Amino acid sequence: MLAGKLFVFLIVSLTSCCFRLPTFPEAKLVQEEVDALEEIARTLGSKYWKFNADTCEIEMVGVTQVPPKNSAQRIDCECNKGNNSDCHVTRMELKRYNLPGVLPTQLVNLPRLQVVDFAYNYLNGTLPREWASMQLTSMGDSKGTGKYYHSHHLVPRSEPIFWHNPP
Ligand SMILES: *[C@@H]1O[C@H](CO)[C@@H](O)[C@H](O)[C@H]1NC(C)=O
Numbered sequence: 001m002l003a004g005k006l007f008v009f010l011i012v013s014l015t016s017c018c019f020r021l022p023t024f025p026e027a028k029l030v031q032e033e034v035d036a037l038e039e040i041a042r043t044l045g046s047k048y049w050k051f052n053a054d055t056c057e058i059e060m061v062g063v064t065q066v067p068p069k070n071s072a073q074r075i076d077c078e079c080n081k082g083n084n085s086d087c088h089v090t091r092m093e094l095k096r097y098n099l100p101g102v103l104p105t106q107l108v109n110l111p112r113l114q115v116v117d118f119a120y121n122y123l124n125g126t127l128p129r130e131w132a133s134m135q136l137t138s139m140g141d142s143k144g145t146g147k148y149y150h151s152h153h154l155v156p157r158s159e160p161i162f163w164h165n166p167p
């Protein structure tokens, strides 16, 4: 059974490799989350945003068209078994983009999100109260101490948390 599946997978992979460009595996993000990502990027203060929902890849983000040299981004989508159009964001990282916005409450619209890291940006404001309801397992610390806040720290709070970072 498994061998059969693997065989089919190989055939499909080979076919997509050789007869179709580009050769990304399909992992189509659901439209609600495509929209949520765009709002999140706007809230973070990103001027540019281009996302490929079919491959789950950020093609353009940030305040400049060419990203800062040491910037880093990663986004992971995971699909429900047997349905490559039922994929959800599980991880989102945008580091060293000089983003000037605030922490986006809209993260709650990514219900499978577990890991988020917006380190080394210029985000300002409070930790959104709404995040407390999420299943976040780790959240980067933009002060660059390498410390992570865990979900039990994501309690509603009113004092501002400044996410300014050293130059
Ligand atoms: C796959 O997921 C999409 C998006 O959630 C849904 O519209 C579609 O009906 C699903 N297909 C199957 C075969 O379950």
Ligand SMILES: *[C@@H]1O[C@H](CO)[C@@H](O)[C@H](O)[C@H]1NC(C)=O
Pocket (backbone or CB within 6 Å): 124, 125, 160
């Ligand atoms: C950051 O937010 C605080 C509190 O809302 C505000 O007083 C301050 O001016 C903001 N700083 C920047 C650089 O936006």
